[in-house]
Amino acid sequence: MAVSKNNLIWVVTYLVFGFSRVYGYLKPETLKRYEAMCTKFGQDPYFDTEMIVGKPWRIYYTWNMKLENKCLDMVFKNATPRIVQRIFNDMSEYLEQQPAWDAATLHATLGRARHEILMFADQGPAGSFVAVANVIRDGNISPTRSAVPLLKFQLKLVREGKFLIMMDCQVGVSSLSARADYPPFRSEILAATAHLDLGDGFPACVGDRNTQEQFAVK
Numbered sequence: 135m136a137v138s139k140n141n142l143i144w145v146v147t148y149l150v151f152g153f154s155r156v157y158g159y160l161k162p163e164t165l166k167r168y169e170a171m172c173t174k175f176g177q178d179p180y181f182d183t184e185m186i187v188g189k190p191w192r193i194y195y196t197w198n199m200k201l202e203n204k205c206l207d208m209v210f211k212n213a214t215p216r217i218v219q220r221i222f223n224d225m226s227e228y229l230e231q232q233p234a235w236d237a238a239t240l241h242a243t244l245g246r247a248r249h250e251i252l253m254f255a256d257q258g259p260a261g262s263f264v265a266v267a268n269v270i271r272d273g274n275i276s277p278t279r280s281a282v283p284l285l286k287f288q289l290k291l292v293r294e295g296k297f298l299i300m301m302d303c304q305v306g307v308s309s310l311s312a313r314a315d316y317p318p319f320r321s322e323i324l325a326a327t328a329h330l331d332l333g334d335g336f337p338a339c340v341g342d343r344n345t346q347e348q349f350a351v352k
Contacts, residue, residue: 201339249272
């Protein structure tokens with residue numbers, strides 16, 4: 135897939151997350167608006183790397199995209215030198231700018247296709263990251279050298295770490311996830327998202343419910 139540099143951030147994000155529908159384009163004013171949303175969202179941060187590594191997180195709610203029945207799992211682990219070297223070998227020549235490779239913090243895989251991103255703690259509040267998406271491993275696009283942008287995310291734990299919110303600061307899509315081995319009540323999801331002004335919100339993985347929940351989603 136050949137793409138223009140102007141739309142490459144959108145394409146990289148689409149490939150990594152496998153979004154079924156994404157709203158918005160990368161006009162300069164749109165980028166500024168999403169960056170401002172990320173800055174606002176990053177206020178009063180609560181994030182701890184050790185609280186998100188390990189068992190899979192499953193997305194149960196999204197903003198500015200629709201997953202509907204699709205269930206998307208994310209697995210985070212600490213970035214090891216071997217992982218960093220592999221992704222460096224795959225992606226370094228294609229990146230628009232180089233991250234501080236020796237400062238890699240997290241490695242994340244997403245979905246059944248195991249799209250992968252390497253994450254680096256960024257300046258700003260806790261939970262701020264830049265990331266390299268390993269699009270070479272996916273094989274879905276053929277980037278030119280020095281053309282693939284770094285991604286930028288803001289992560290936050292809410293409800294005492296029960297939920298993880300992940301916001302893409304460039305494309306404006308966000309997700310709320312919980313540990314996949316214990317689906318949350320839909321009422322808990324609605325309570326956690328009720329006061330978050332992150333755009334158009336949609337339930338995700340709607341068929342995966344806690345069997346003890348009496349709350350029905352219509």
